[in-house]
Amino acid sequence: MSEPIGIEIRNLYKIFGPRGADYVDAVNRGMTKQELNDRYRHVLGLRDINIDIPAGAIQVVMGLSGSGKSTLIRHINRLIDPTSGQILIEGQDVVGMTPQVLREFRRHKTAMVFQKFGLLPHRTVIENVGYGLEVQGVDHAARDKVSMRWIERVGLLGFETKYPSQLSGGMQQRVGLARALANDAPILLMDEAYSALDPLIRYDMQTVLLDLQKEVRKTIVFITHDLDEALRIGDRIALLRDGQVIQQGTGQDIVLNPADDYVANFVQHVDRGKVVQVGSVMEPLGINGTAPAMMVKSDATLTDAVRQMMAKGVHFLEVQDKGGKPVGRLSLERAISVAAGAA
């Protein structure tokens, strides 16, 4: 199994159009996407993106349609060339790679899942799953062995000789996922991989991904415009607007401290009780004399804590860190008011 590796995106700009590089300065000085389009007929794709994605983390990128999510993720394996900036992976700048080096990099370091699946319609499931290995030159028998393992893992056993058009959307995306995983690349890029699926299947596929991540631990960049999905899946979330990162941090950071009205609007309908962890809203120990009888781990959600208090009929919980050391306390009142968005 490959070790996870991190991704550092530095000062990344993308301006679509024949003379994009000429306008980086202007954009830098504050020209907006609208102005750039009106005055110079160039489209601002990305502006000064800086994101550090730690090895083994799931980084979610969110934003409305046209905010530049697809553009951003396609820079990581250079399906799109940037106008300026760097993408550092294992100390190597993807932007400077020669075509051969880039090809090897794509074969062994990254794998991608697409919104509309991007499967080869003339190939069966097993031939699609083995595509990455085939391109690498792995022989037929070895390829099929690995493919079968992943086909089984994503729950498609028995469908390996079917063609994509014979499968439902959810099943096709399982093929897309298996194809990406069969590559055993440390970086997994998912561009709205689940957006085309209906809610139940989508939830199902999120579970598949989270379970897999416990086993194989990859660095995953996951694009979505669904906040619930982002909060469920993402270790970290970056919010894009008009090609710019307007906030990045954990799901809790964004829900509890939205950077501006745009973000606040985005998160206002979230069920905060399911997102916010006890540790981030607890009060210091010992303001109130009586020691709580029950305790809760600091990474439990508020909803869990409230449920526990209701069940036991208590009004306070002691909050403990991972080692079991008491670090604070939580009152029922505070838990409910934060969860309801009142605090």
Add this chain to the structure above:
Amino acid sequence: MFDEFPQIDNGLLRDLKRAIDEGFRAFTRSYGDAIETMFDPLRHFLNWSEKLLTGTPWPIIILIAAGLAWFASRSARMVIGCVATLCLIGAFGMWDDMMKTISMILTSTLMAIAVGLPIGVLMSRSDRVQAVVNPVLDVMQTMPPFVYLIPVVMLLGIGKVPGLIAVVIYAIPPMIRLTNLGIRQVDGEVLEAADAFGSSRWQRLVKAELPLALPTIMAGINQTIMMALAMVVIASMIGVQGLGQPVLQAISNQYFTLGLFNGLAIVGIAIVFDRVSQAWGRRIQKHRGGHHV
């Protein structure tokens, strides 16, 4: 005043035509033999395929045709129709001519594919190439075939090879156009996927672009075959043997029935080729719909 269009001075015009003709003749004198030798392998191949088709006993040919029709369509009706057409043409005394024509069609189609496919691929790669090739194809398709028979005959004389070349020139445009179109229409996300997994350009072409464009390319091959058949009569003017020659005789001698029989035989072959190749095309794209169940 306006009765006559002001035209270039007659003498000048004559000199111009003469100069071009002289130039081309000179070119023919110095390079004609070399060019003829260049096409030698083609002549050998043509002779070989003609001998193969006319030399093979007819029951075997019928068997092979039935087998091909079955392989392409998996339909008994298609096989019966195909065999019946061949037998009927044979019964009316046109078996040998039919074999010669089929040999010509197969060879010219193979050549049209061999030349047209790479050109179509190049065209799909670059808008500039497309902008150059498209008008050339337009000219090829609208220029009366008799016109380009002239230089071909001047260069290579009368015979099978010049006939083949004339047929290929006439029949190749749809092959090129539909290859280009087919590749340009391939779903962008599938190509992105091919790239994202590190395909080389060649792998991308043979594993993704061509297979996905295949239904369109097949339509191009089908049209090429039909056009080649249509050209067979004209090409017989410069020595291509087969079903075209009797038609030519029929025109000059006013033998209506002879012309009709051979004409109908050509139609029969066209229908067989068309139906069989289309059935095959449908069969290979059964799973390509891309729609969900």
